[in-house]
Amino acid sequence: MGWQHHNNYANQLKAEGRLDAAERHYARAVELAPLAFEPHYNRGLAFMDAGRFREAEASLRRALALDSAHGLANLNVGNICNLEGRLAEAERCYVRAAAEIPDDLRLLNNLGQLLGMQRRYAAAERCYRRALEMDPRYAVACANLSELMATHGHMEAAETLLRRAMELEPRNALLYSNLLFTLCHKAGHTAEELFAEHREFSARFEVPLREGWTEHTNERDPERRLRLGFISADLHDHPLVRYLMPALRELAAHGGFELVAYNNSVRNDGYTAAYMKMFQQWRNVLHVSDEALATQVRSDRVDVLFDLSGHSGHNRLLVFARRAAPIQISWMGYPATTGLEAMDYFIADRHLVPETLRAQFTEKILELPVTTNFEPIAAAPEVGPLPALACRCFTFANLARANKLNRPLIVAWAEILRRTPRARLMLATLPDGEQPAIVRGWFGAEGIGEERIEFVHLRSVEEGLAVQQRIDLGLDSFPYNGSTGNAHALWMGVPTLALEGGAAPGRMGAALLRHTGLEEFVATDTEEYIRKAVEWTGRLQELAKIRAGARGRFAASALMQPATTVGVLAEKLRMAWRRWCSGKAAESF
Numbered sequence: 155m156g157w158q159h160h161n162n163y164a165n166q167l168k169a170e171g172r173l174d175a176a177e178r179h180y181a182r183a184v185e186l187a188p189l190a191f192e193p194h195y196n197r198g199l200a201f202m203d204a205g206r207f208r209e210a211e212a213s214l215r216r217a218l219a220l221d222s223a224h225g226l227a228n229l230n231v232g233n234i235c236n237l238e239g240r241l242a243e244a245e246r247c248y249v250r251a252a253a254e255i256p257d258d259l260r261l262l263n264n265l266g267q268l269l270g271m272q273r274r275y276a277a278a279e280r281c282y283r284r285a286l287e288m289d290p291r292y293a294v295a296c297a298n299l300s301e302l303m304a305t306h307g308h309m310e311a312a313e314t315l316l317r318r319a320m321e322l323e324p325r326n327a328l329l330y331s332n333l334l335f336t337l338c339h340k341a342g343h344t345a346e347e348l349f350a351e352h353r354e355f356s357a358r359f360e361v362p363l364r365e366g367w368t369e370h371t372n373e374r375d376p377e378r379r380l381r382l383g384f385i386s387a388d389l390h391d392h393p394l395v396r397y398l399m400p401a402l403r404e405l406a407a408h409g410g411f412e413l414v415a416y417n418n419s420v421r422n423d424g425y426t427a428a429y430m431k432m433f434q435q436w437r438n439v440l441h442v443s444d445e446a447l448a449t450q451v452r453s454d455r456v457d458v459l460f461d462l463s464g465h466s467g468h469n470r471l472l473v474f475a476r477r478a479a480p481i482q483i484s485w486m487g488y489p490a491t492t493g494l495e496a497m498d499y500f501i502a503d504r505h506l507v508p509e510t511l512r513a514q515f516t517e518k519i520l521e522l523p524v525t526t527n528f529e530p531i532a533a534a535p536e537v538g539p540l541p542a543l544a545c546r547c548f549t550f551a552n553l554a555r556a557n558k559l560n561r562p563l564i565v566a567w568a569e570i571l572r573r574t575p576r577a578r579l580m581l582a583t584l585p586d587g588e589q590p591a592i593v594r595g596w597f598g599a600e601g602i603g604e605e606r607i608e609f610v611h612l613r614s615v616e617e618g619l620a621v622q623q624r625i626d627l628g629l630d631s632f633p634y635n636g637s638t639g640n641a642h643a644l645w646m647g648v649p650t651l652a653l654e655g656g657a658a659p660g661r662m663g664a665a666l667l668r669h670t671g672l673e674e675f676v677a678t679d680t681e682e683y684i685r686k687a688v689e690w691t692g693r694l695q696e697l698a699k700i701r702a703g704a705r706g707r708f709a710a711s712a713l714m715q716p717a718t719t720v721g722v723l724a725e726k727l728r729m730a731w732r733r734w735c736s737g738k739a740a741e742s743f
Contacts, residue, residue, distance in 0.1 A: 161192055300312045304339075552582075
């Protein structure tokens with residue numbers, strides 16, 4: 155039997171999804187014809203389909219040794235390098251591929267993604283737009299261009315592109331999650347409209363899976379040690395570490411739990427290694443299908459499964475939609491409902507989700523003293539004096555990403571600047587250091603000159619902490635508040651004036667202030683927000699006193715008492731487990 159026969163038969167097996175059998179025949183073809191390009195290349199593709207990327211790269215590089223200019227081989231090696239964060243190497247492969255297949259849609263899209271990760275946004279946009287010129291129905295490029303537009307603050311364009319992508323791929327749940335995340339940031343949506351959009355996610359993606367729900371066979375012993383599973387795409391250097399790490403330390407030391415991690419991260423780093431020490435079992439699941447992951451969770455006998463992503467990037471909500479564990483809980487990663495009936499609980503505190511807002515959640519509310527604890531960076535500088543006391547200028551600031559900014563927000567900030575002629579506003583640049591053009595345009599339309607706005611390029615959290623020494627008062631964004639940034643600012647002595655909204659995404663800033671006893675910085679409507687901002691420019695001695703005591707106030711608050719928080723969590727998990735053991739439905743605790 156010749157190598158061509160083995161190669162062709164392996165292609166057939168691969169098309170049928172029988173990857174192990176296909177690999178054996180590719181291996182035989184390579185053995186018979188080590189200088190033939192095809193079996194090396196096809197074997198590499200089979201390894202990719204199986205998620206065996208190291209072996210895939212080795213096979214593809216053997217193919218490239220025989221034909222170094224081959225476009226698709228270079229493209230696929232580039233994809234592997236891209237996936238593993240070897241961006242410079244990936245770009246070299248893509249450039250070689252472009253010499254042979256310059257109009258390949260996958261190449262244009264993937265090169266656009268790579269350029270975006272390198273913050274070369276203009277070049278990335280050209281790639282996506284070229285792909286869409288060639289094929290306006292290319293949904294992946296629509297979605298990626300949408301993310302790029304959101305990064306630059308063009309939320310209307312981002313929503314339009316996402317809705318077009320969803321029309322092209324109506325069964326793509328991650329596209330819908332991206333839309334929900336985008337809508338949470340947009341001004342003009344009521345809480346009821348936002349909830350309805352989340353319920354539509356369930357109608358599209360959860361309801362068809364319900365017939366597959368089966369009874370869980372976990373031992374119904376109400377007092378036994380529980381296996382807690384955590385699914386997250388952010389188990390690396392990500393803001394989540396400031397919240398999750400203190401909680402995991404307490405859970406790992408509790409004694410009543412065994413912890414299992416399902417790591418869906420695209421990249422791993424030193425923080426990943428630190429996380430791994432907290433878990434008794436660690437599974438990398440990025441390339442595992444939702445169905446297979448749900449089966450794995452059941453096989454691992456997980457009793458309580460935590461979602462740490464919500465509708466943020468790379469989430470695995472369709473695992474939860476399959477009812478993978480007896481009790482399923484959403485926590486930390488997303489400040490709104492998942493919309494899923496299969497998600498039993500949403501963890502929050504009384505400030506983030508008071509009883510009046512519980513109707514905006516399909517989940518029951520598992521209430522803690524604080525939604526999450528916060529662990530400041532150990533290397534944070536000492537709190538400095540109020541800058542306005544040493545100069546005639548008062549500095550407001552918002553260092554959030556551009557997709558949290560919108561026209562009504564800029565109108566409010568412009569009015570604050572009009573009423574405080576000696577004040578200025580500090581904003582963050584885009585990640586590449588450029589100023590968001592749409593934001594500058596909004597201020598220009600309000601008659602606020604560029605001399606009143608200072609853009610700062612922050613390349614690290616440490617730089618963000620250092621720049622707080624120059625800020626007198628933060629101005630929170632709305633309708634989507636800041637969270638991590640506001641906490642870092644307060645640790646540096648800078649409170650952030652917040653407009654408390656009618657939905658959870660707009661209550662994070664106010665919740666932080668209430669937990670630290672700074673209710674005087676909470677506004678209930680836009681006029682009060684503007685008025686309070688203006689008033690604080692004339693209350694410098696009070697502001698200086700608050701600044702000096704802010705770190706101690708923060709440290710003494712429930713935000714930095716993880717033992718207490720996790721102690722309450724442990725009690726309520728046990729209550730929820732006892733209910734499940736007795737066959738009772740979830741209820742708010």
